[in-house]
Amino acid sequence: MNHAIITVNDLNLWYGQSQALKHITMEIPEKSITALIGPSGCGKSTFLKTLNRMNDLIPTVKITGEVRYGGENIFESEVNALRKEVGMVFQKPNPFPMSIYDNIAYGPRTHGIKSKAKLDEIVERSLRDAAIWDEVKDRLKKNAIGLSGGQQQRLCIARALAVEPKVLLMDEPTSALDPISTSRIEELAMELKEKYTIVIVTHNMQQAVRISDFTAFFLLGELVEFGETEEMFSQPKDQRTEDYITGRFG
Amino acid sequence: MKHKTKSLEHIIHGIFLILGLITVGCVLLISVYLILSGLPAILEVGIADFLFGSSWEPSAAEPEYGIxxxxxxxxxxxxxxxxxxxxxxxxxxxxxxxxxxxxxxxxxxxxxxxxxxxxxxxxxxxxxxxxxxxxxxxxxxxxxxxxxxxxxxxxxxxxxxxxxxxxxxxxxxxxxxxxxxxxxxxxxxxxxxxxxxxxxxxxxxxxxxxxxxxxxxxxxxxxxxxxxxxxxxxxxxxxxxxxxxxxxxxxxxxxxxxxxxxxxxxxxxxxxxxxxxxxxxxxxxxxxxxxx
Structure with a gap:
């Protein structure tokens, strides 16, 4: 197992009165893909959003425990700096209603990069890394809304890469896409793990098997099992995991 | 029965159409009225003198109508x-x-x-x-x-x-x-x-x-x-x-x-x-x- 980049220690989270995450403890290994699986409402998306503190935006949320990134408890560090390091790709492709170029340049500009040459370079590198450069290089000034769903999602990945994060959180990034676009995103994720740590929430167990190195199975807010993907899908340790991956519920 | 509901629908549709047309009619009426009653003075004064004249003295001995x-x-x-x-x-x-x-x-x-x-x-x-x-x-x-x-x-x-x-x-x-x-x-x-x-x-x-x-x-x-x-x-x-x-x-x-x-x-x-x-x-x- 690679060195852990994020360490989660006894994490609990409540939405108002209802507890959505219960005593989660796990280590997310660097430069690998960790899949979070489980039935709807099991807390996997909530857990993902905790890692870059997007849950902070919901007023009734209460969190205890700690998540350590880079030696610091993220709940005590500066949130915008954390989100620069821990990027996110959402379930529904959400490019800004502006040009492709401006979408990618948005993050770097936010973090103070003004030089046109530098921005040009970042835009090209990010789009290349997200495997969409060849498709959009001739229309960088066109509105991103005109792209197909799959292209939009890869653009969103490029936008996240542009601020040079270490970790990329993906919240069911292919659930709104067709099979071909899905396989392109999957290939991309596998390429990206050379440089980035990826945590992906997925409903699709085949997807978890295909691309992830580690899998975490969530049920009713608990982390039931966490381990190497191959092992978990061949020899699950917990009966509930076995029931879920063999399709007995969920 | 079917025929009856259909004709009723036609009537209702017609009533709503008329109500909608009242608004359109008002706009048309105002537009036409304003153009008809507004044009004579503009033509009489001269469009340039009217729009670009800087003096408005309608009750002077030699009235001026610049707006x-x-x-x-x-x-x-x-x-x-x-x-x-x-x-x-x-x-x-x-x-x-x-x-x-x-x-x-x-x-x-x-x-x-x-x-x-x-x-x-x-x-x-x-x-x-x-x-x-x-x-x-x-x-x-x-x-x-x-x-x-x-x-x-x-x-x-x-x-x-x-x-x-x-x-x-x-x-x-x-x-x-x-x-x-x-x-x-x-x-x-x-x-x-x-x-x-x-x-x-x-x-x-x-x-x-x-x-x-x-x-x-x-x-x-x-x-x-x-x-x-x-x-x-x-x-x-x-x-x-x-x-x-x-x-x-x-x-x-x-x-x-x-x-x-x-x-x-x-x-x-x-x-x-x-x-x-x-x-x-x-x-x-x-x-x-x-x-x-």
Whole structure:
């Protein structure tokens, strides 16, 4: 197992009165893909959003425990700096209603990069890394809304890469896409793990098997099992995991 | 049975159509009437002399009918109201739509709604009693009523239109855009001004145009604070008369059928054309929003 980049220690989270995450403890290994699986409402998306503190935006949320990134408890560090390091790709492709170029340049500009040459370079590198450069290089000034769903999602990945994060959180990034676009995103994720740590929430167990190195199975807010993907899908340790991956519920 | 419901539907459909056509009919009637009654004086005076003549003296021995002072006053007055009102209204809208705590938002929105409901004569009255003496004292001039007072009153009057419409546009911005920006490490304020506002720009632009329409069409409040003398608006303290107030204040004493009376219709026609232009601009912005 690679060195852990994020360490989660006894994490609990409540939405108002209802507890959505219960005593989660796990280590997310660097430069690998960790899949979070489980039935709807099991807390996997909530857990993902905790890692870059997007849950902070919901007023009734209460969190205890700690998540350590880079030696610091993220709940005590500066949130915008954390989100620069821990990027996110959402379930529904959400490019800004502006040009492709401006979408990618948005993050770097936010973090103070003004030089046109530098921005040009970042835009090209990010789009290349997200495997969409060849498709959009001739229309960088066109509105991103005109792209197909799959292209939009890869653009969103490029936008996240542009601020040079270490970790990329993906919240069911292919659930709104067709099979071909899905396989392109999957290939991309596998390429990206050379440089980035990826945590992906997925409903699709085949997807978890295909691309992830580690899998975490969530049920009713608990982390039931966490381990190497191959092992978990061949020899699950917990009966509930076995029931879920063999399709007995969920 | 089937036949019967069908004919009933036809009748109901017909009634609604007629009701809808009443509005269309009113607009057509007003347009045709204004053109027919506005054109003779313009032709008699000469279109250039009418629009660009700088002197309005209908009761002089050699009457002059130049409405440039009114046109410029209306344009300057509206522009001034926009310059003051838009920044205040826009920033208020951003605050209300994105930042304000729920209770503060409720109170301010109530206040904005009330501001929209106050009759314009009350604005004029308050302007006369508070604003005009205030300007007189502040700037040490003999009379406080004039262009500046009118601009301030108009700026306040257009606030509700700008705030309400901008808030609606800003609240319609999908949360996904804002989430994406926050997830990139942008602060909430950066997110509002660099993502939400650009995404809502056609709605915000439309709110400004709506404000322009409200300002240029206002008569009563400006009549009470602008001094109402047909001067060229060459200073912000100048006592001036707007297109609207020219019609409103002179209609009562102009002789029916006289060139003076007809010229007032012509002023109304010019105002009408301004409003049409503004509506076309408004439609342009709103349509731009829909195709996106």
């Amino acid at each position: 440039l002072p009114f046109i410029l006053t209306s344009i300057y007055g509206t522009a001034g109201a926009i310059i003051i009102g838009v920044p205040i209204g826009f920033l208020t809208a951003v605050y209300l739509a994105k930042m304000a705590p729920k209770k503060v938002k409720a109170v301010i929105q109530q206040a904005v709604s009330m501001l929209a409901g106050i009759p314009s004569v009350v604005y004029g009255l308050v302007g006369m009693i508070v604003l005009v003496p205030g300007i007189r004292k502040l700037f040490g001039i003999p009379d406080g009523s004039g262009l500046l007072a009118a601009i301030i009153v108009l700026a306040i009057m257009i606030l509700p239109s700008i705030i309400k419409m901008s808030v609606t546009a800003l609240e319609a911005v999908p949360k996904e855009f804002e989430d994406a920006s926050l997830a990139l490490g942008a602060t909430p304020e950066e997110t509002y001004f660099r993502v939400s506002v650009p995404a809502a720009k056609s709605g915000i632009a439309a709110s400004v145009v709506l404000g322009v329409g409200r300002a240029i069409g206002e008569a009563m409040a400006v009549m009470m604070v602008a001094g109402n003398v047909p001067n060229m608006p060459d200073s912000i303290f100048q006592s001036v008369r707007f297109l609207t107030t020219a019609v409103a204040s002179e209609m009562a004493y102009s002789v029916p059928g006289s060139l003076h009376r007809n010229a007032l219709f012509s002023i109304a026609l010019v105002l009408f054309l301004f409003i049409m232009l503004i509506n076309a601009t408004l439609n342009f912005f709103l349509k731009g929003d829909r195709t996106k």
